[in-house]
Amino acid sequence: MSAEVPRSIVLLRHAKADWPEVADHERPLAEQGRRDAPAVGEWLTAQGHSPQIALCSTATRTRETWKLVAHHLPERPRTVYEERIYEASPGEIIALLNDLDDEVRDVLVVGHNPGMENLAGTLAGRSDGDALAGLSRSGFPTAAVAVLRFNGSWKSVEPGVGTLTDFWAPRH
DSSP: OOTTSEEEEEEEEOOOBOOOSSOGGGOOBOHHHHHHHHHHHHHHHHTTOOOSEEEEOSSHHHHHHHHHHHTTSSSOOEEEEOGGGTTOOHHHHHHHHHTSOTTOOEEEEEEOTTHHHHHHHHHEEEEOTTHHHHHHHHOOOTTOEEEEEEESOGGGOOTTOEEEEEEEOTTO
């Protein structure tokens, strides 16, 4: 596969989590999160997004979000549960993207804030339509999705490389 093929990065912040007396990493989804996550899968499908691989934080709330989202996709992508996404900086997630095989065209990353919001802002050198305005206006709420596109190999992912083409959240 040519290194100049169009690629997409879908960034998904986990759905709304509950606050029980457990370690942060083990927090489950709240009822609202269990309602919002399937809507994300439906939106991704309706928009024609079909990631070949999903990189998902190992936190309980991200794994639960991903399971509910993936159920609504036409094909479930290969899933890699990656502990380095929990509390990751944009640079740490970019390093994970740089390691992807160039046979992969589209990736979905399920993570946390501020990492997802900061990564979207870091990668977006440009924006289509009002996607950037939507991100700027609402921040990156739970269950929000940012879609970035770029041409090149995964090794070329760096700040400003992408175009933010979509920003969506179920309740915003």
